[in-house]
Amino acid sequence: MKLKVGQKLNEGKTKQIFELLDQPGLVLVQSKDQITAGNAVRKDQMEGKAAIANKTTSCVFQLLQESGIKTAFVKQHSDTAFIASHCEMIPIEWVCRRVATGSFLKRNPGVKEGYRFSPLKMEMFFKDDANNDPQWSEEQLLEAKFCLAGLTIGQCEVDIMNRSTVAIFEILEKAWATQNCTLVDMKIEFGVNVKTQEIVLADVIDNDSWRLWPAGDRSQQKDKQVYRDLKEVTPEAMQMVKKNFEWVSERVKLLLEPQASSRVVVLMGSTSDMAHCEKIRKACTSYGIPCVLRVTSAHKGPDETLRIKAEYEGDGIPTVFVAVAGRSNGLGPVMSGNTAYPVINCPPLTPDWGSQDVWSSLRMPSGLGCSTILSPEASAQFAAQIFGLSDHLVWCKLRASMLNTWVSLKLADKKLQACSL
Secondary structure (H helix, E strand, C coil): CCCCEEEEEEECCCEEEEEECCCCCEEEEEECCEEEECCCCEEEECCCHHHHHHHHHHHHHHHHHHHCCCECEEEECCCCEEEEECEEECCEEEEEEEECCCHHHHHCCCCCCCCEEEEEEEEEEECCHHHCCCEECHHHHHHHCCEECCEECCHHHHHHHHHHHHHHHHHHHHHHHCCCEEEEEEEEEEEEECCCCCEEEECCCCCCCEEEEECCCHHHCCCCHHHHCCCCCCHHHHHHHHHHHHHHHHHHHHCCCCCCCCEEEEEECCHHHHHHHHHHHHHHHHCCCCEEEEECCCCCCHHHHHHHHHHHHCCCCCEEEEEECCCCCCHHHHHHHHCCCCEEECCCCCCCCHHHHCHHHHCCCCCCCCEECCCHHHHHHHHHHHHHCCCHHHHHHHHHHHHHHHHHHHHHHHHHHHHHC
């Protein structure tokens, strides 16, 4: 698709930002073949870097967006450019660390390389090349009273960026772990969407943005540190740096692939429970989990119930069964007593007899291990948490959902306080 590219809005060390005349509110982010270190004290051309960086950042943003993280990324446009929402950038680099290395060791003598931060260590740096991006405290950021796209950056906004940085790091850490790669640390930036006034993850996340150690081994590092560490920039050395960048851009595509297949099978005692079951299916879909609905009664047709169970045990796909049975729930206990797969009771309780009926789901004979969750959405979430142990894509959606719930509460509180003043 041909874009009507307008004036250049900004230019950094590794990219240019252009307005899009026919798409107001959107910009084109064009990567450059330049690689820099130490605030561009060292800089070189690396042929093909723009395409490698664009491919990497597009895959990373796609993973984050599919997980549910709000970003400025819209879509990849070409080999070397992507389209993004127009944002006014907050001039702070948020740095998140899992392992102590690099500048952290210089600023904190006595801490040994490899010290592991649990919880993650958060730092922020003010973007100021002339003063070498000084480290800032939260108080400095609040006192700066930045106002971008009509939004003043106060305590609420700082808290949201802080929480978001941790969630984004944990999602990418989980994803890289599937490739036996340790995400050591990472820097990101946020912007304020000029249309919505929302704080979103913006700029880029490519191989300049993190330290990546395959098998947790620093000597195998694949990130820009290899370039920073060069004693002399020779054509051979630059080939080695480029090879590492290409390795990352190829591997990053694999982060979008599920690690394991999974499935939820909802068994309902009657089609009168269909609306309840559809809520389970809709919630499963939001986590990317296929969901099958079946009708069977353990009281009226136990042989058929066990035949259906065997059908889903026989193909090797990891399955969670959800039993939806009102009145006397025989379905969940019969399933739980006859399968090694997890079973969740999710009875559709009615106002008249619900308080009595629920005991048939809660009080189980010995040797049965099914849980009982009354909310259809929560039963799907619990199934997702089970699958998230082995599938990073499901886990990432759960992690982003936690963040988004927290952010919506924070914004609701800010709005309420503004009304009360």
